[in-house]
Amino acid sequence: MINVLIVGSGGREHAFTWKASQSDLVENVFVAPGNAGTSLEQKAENIDISASDIDALISFSKKENIDLVIVGPEDPLVNGITDKFKKAGIKCFGPESAGAQLEGSKDFAKAFMKRHNIPTAGYESFTNAYKAKKYIQENKLPLVIKADGLAAGKGVVIAEDYETANKTIDQFISETKFGDASKKIIIEDFLVGQELSYIVMVDGSEYLPLATSQDHKTIGEGDVGLNTGGMGAYSPVPFVNDELDIIINKEVIEPTIRGLSDDGISFRGFLYAGLMIDSNRKPKVLEYNCRFGDPETQPIMLRLKSDLIDMIQTCFSGSISDYEIEWDNKSAMGVILASAGYPESYETGKKISGLYELSNIDDVKVFHSGTCIENKDIFTNGGRVLCVTALGNDLNLSNEKAYSAVKKINWDGKYYRNDIGF
Ligand code: AMP
Ligand code: GLY
Numbered sequence: 001m002i003n004v005l006i007v008g009s010g011g012r013e014h015a016f017t018w019k020a021s022q023s024d025l026v027e028n029v030f031v032a033p034g035n036a037g038t039s040l041e042q043k044a045e046n047i048d049i050s051a052s053d054i055d056a057l058i059s060f061s062k063k064e065n066i067d068l069v070i071v072g073p074e075d076p077l078v079n080g081i082t083d084k085f086k087k088a089g090i091k092c093f094g095p096e097s098a099g100a101q102l103e104g105s106k107d108f109a110k111a112f113m114k115r116h117n118i119p120t121a122g123y124e125s126f127t128n129a130y131k132a133k134k135y136i137q138e139n140k141l142p143l144v145i146k147a148d149g150l151a152a153g154k155g156v157v158i159a160e161d162y163e164t165a166n167k168t169i170d171q172f173i174s175e176t177k178f179g180d181a182s183k184k185i186i187i188e189d190f191l192v193g194q195e196l197s198y199i200v201m202v203d204g205s206e207y208l209p210l211a212t213s214q215d216h217k218t219i220g221e222g223d224v225g226l227n228t229g230g231m232g233a234y235s236p237v238p239f240v241n242d243e244l245d246i247i248i249n250k251e252v253i254e255p256t257i258r259g260l261s262d263d264g265i266s267f268r269g270f271l272y273a274g275l276m277i278d279s280n281r282k283p284k285v286l287e288y289n290c291r292f293g294d295p296e297t298q299p300i301m302l303r304l305k306s307d308l309i310d311m312i313q314t315c316f317s318g319s320i321s322d323y324e325i326e327w328d329n330k331s332a333m334g335v336i337l338a339s340a341g342y343p344e345s346y347e348t349g350k351k352i353s354g355l356y357e358l359s360n361i362d363d364v365k366v367f368h369s370g371t372c373i374e375n376k377d378i379f380t381n382g383g384r385v386l387c388v389t390a391l392g393n394d395l396n397l398s399n400e401k402a403y404s405a406v407k408k409i410n411w412d413g414k415y416y417r418n419d420i421g422f
Helices: 012-020 036-040 054-063 074-078 081-087 097-104 106-115 130-138 161-174 242-262 297-303 308-316 395-406
Strands: 002-006 024-032 044-046 068-071 090-092 122-125 144-147 155-157 185-189 196-202 207-209 218-220 224-228 232-235 268-277 282-288 331-339 364-368 369-376 377-380 382-390
Touching: 002 012, 012 024, 012 036, 012 297, 012 308, 012 364, 012 382, 024 054, 036 044, 036 364, 036 369, 044 054, 054 081, 068 081, 068 308, 074 081, 074 097, 081 090, 090 218, 090 308, 097 106, 097 196, 097 282, 106 122, 106 185, 106 282, 106 382, 122 130, 130 161, 130 185, 155 161, 196 242, 196 282, 196 308, 207 242, 232 297, 232 395, 242 268, 242 282, 242 369, 268 308, 297 331, 297 364, 297 382, 331 369, 364 395, 382 395
Parallel strands: 002 024, 002 068, 024 044, 068 090
Antiparallel strands: 122 185, 144 155, 144 185, 196 207, 196 268, 218 224, 232 331, 268 282, 331 382, 364 382, 369 377
């Protein structure tokens, strides 16, 4: 039996905690720092250490004999959490900082794709605002402007007119809106098609594709308004058939893993390709993430019948491509309940009702994101608060089940999109 440490505090980490605590291989699950939902899972305990305090996480892991660390968010990966745990002799699932650059620097990722012939939108990178504006003038809009570094999902602007483009360039480069992360930008061609989240597990050389999913990024119904971390997700995605699946693996995933190896970068962890599938059913990479998606994790974990911990252990000890993964054939839908005002300013500390009543309903699981607990009462503590996730025989049925549960949960200022999965 092993002790597991899960790093992070969102819905993704709650879903990992829920799966880990069901594993026969696991004795204790610690979550740093976790949320109300993680603290309520059997075998699980929250630890008051921030996901960014790598040294404190290592000291804790030595003291508590942690055998396996699973990292949820990108920041600690980009900042070298896996490199440091490796030095300390503790297994940490997630790429070292060199591999995490696929997410940590868009310019790195674009150059990587160009070098290894991986399909993606054409682009140029800039550190000079004047040159960037000149490029915009010489090219047709819309164009997509992206901060090079991590910007919590807010560093991408689709510029439909010159005014927006110029303003964005000023904000990113001259006013360093995201600090060092936006001193460099890339400007890329606008792609049309259907978006798809394609996530695989990588053991250093081999890979295992996980179930497909799609998330809804904007705050407003009909995919309008500001970008968020994701307002809902579902799995599997009906338009992905075996043929498209093979194309994605041959044209995107395999060249990516080969490219990493050719560049001398070892990568063990979740690799997430955010794809645009065009009308000829050809994929192009919009972005890489060096971790699982949030909220994609929640519906995918609800469908995963295999033992997640056994799968991760296999990535350390054997070949993950041979793993006989088992899925629930049902469809899973996750709807995010957020605080009114998110992704801009919002209030926290609102008492949530209806959660305990939902805890015994078959095929429904409420994963927590921004929540905290005080004497069994659960309060809002973030922008994205809960992900109400349900299984159903098809997308419509999982949708009905999720939304009927959504209506049973209340707090002052609850917001959600009614069109997840449509
Ligand atoms: P990213 O963080 O790079 O995935 O961008 C966030 C979102 O912006 C994506 O999920 C897309 O909806 C959109 N986006 C990014 N790049 C492009 C592009 N080249 N063409 C069209 N939409 C894009
Ligand atoms: N849901 C998108 C992401 O995790 O980046």
